Amino acid sequence: MLNLYTFAFAKNIKINKLKEMFWRDDLKKHEKLLFHGAKSKIDGKIDIHRGRHNNDFGQRFYAGESYEQAISFVSGFENSSVYYICFNDDDLTCKRYEVNQEWMMTIAYYRGALDEYKNHPVIKKL
Template identity: 40%
Template sequence: MLNVECDYNIKEDIRFILESENLNNIELSEKTGISRVTLDSIEKTRVTRDSVCEKIYSFAYMNNYRINAVKEELIKEKYHNVLFHGSKYGLSAVTILGSRDNCDFGKGFYLGETYKQALSFVCEKEKSSVYSFRYSFDDLKIKRFECDLEWMIAICYYRGTLGRFSSNSMVSKIINEIEGVDVVIAPIADNKMFYVMAQFTEGEINADVALHSLSASKLGLQFIFKTEKALKNLIPIERYYLSNPEREDCRKFLNERSYEIDTKLKLAKREFRTGLYIEEILK
């Protein structure tokens, strides 16, 4: 188990806003609707009430301060090896058994290589937040996937859509390799992408159509820490508050991205009509 003892750096972020906007606490109070007493108290003790955080970070975001995104750049410059995790309700501790069985690669702690990735998975939830972690792969066994057939089959297996093909020898070989490592590194597959994969496992589209459609995702890589040994190679850095304006912008981005995947699926169906179907691949 990994304890996650980090929170919003609201005290430092308020200081940044005051300096950048050339404001004092009285003026910031007037602009945000936060009482001076509350602002003064933050200087003495870290305040994390959602109502206060929302006013502070919404004010910053609406004034074009992309604090969270810029922090990503800075911590990567400082630590180099940094990953992000989106949490719907907040984290106090992490275990490898905390995820659902039907996640992309089974049980494990899932992280992405960018802040925006992590945000995209939790932007629909009001109380969600993103966490950053330092990591290393010292003494860990790693399995890497590309956006290819092996990757797609593995995800369909863990998400439970392979049906009668689940015990196929090719599938078993892939799964055994996954379960024998500490960390899996693979392209991210969200629910929109899995809709395309499901059409492949149901025999509606061939593998070429599916993979060319999925290549439109551009979501980057996910890192799944699957063992307790792997968790020991993670160090929490910071928790990031997701204001309503930032989450709304993310939802707009995801909506636009879904149109791109839909369009590429339709074009791929026209272009790649001779690819192999699941029955032909998993005989």
């Protein structure tokens, strides 16, 4: 394993990207891979009722498609971990968000940062 890290460092290959590529290589048809950054260890089953109440979209278990993003959310915490979740999405109904300016403005609105513009047509559309 040390040789792999030495090679990656010498070639300026990001180790986190390399890990993610290995995990994705094993995916089968209709399988998806998501990542969750946790400030502490997750004990037991995933429970959407254990999360914070003041998350952007309510109390849920949040996961995303980027390993690096999951790490960025928890890297400053001493006992943090990043989990990857592999699942089959054949019969899954889900809501997908594209991270763009409209998404960021929606988050800012629900956090109360755009209250003074609540009557603006762009904000009303959100």
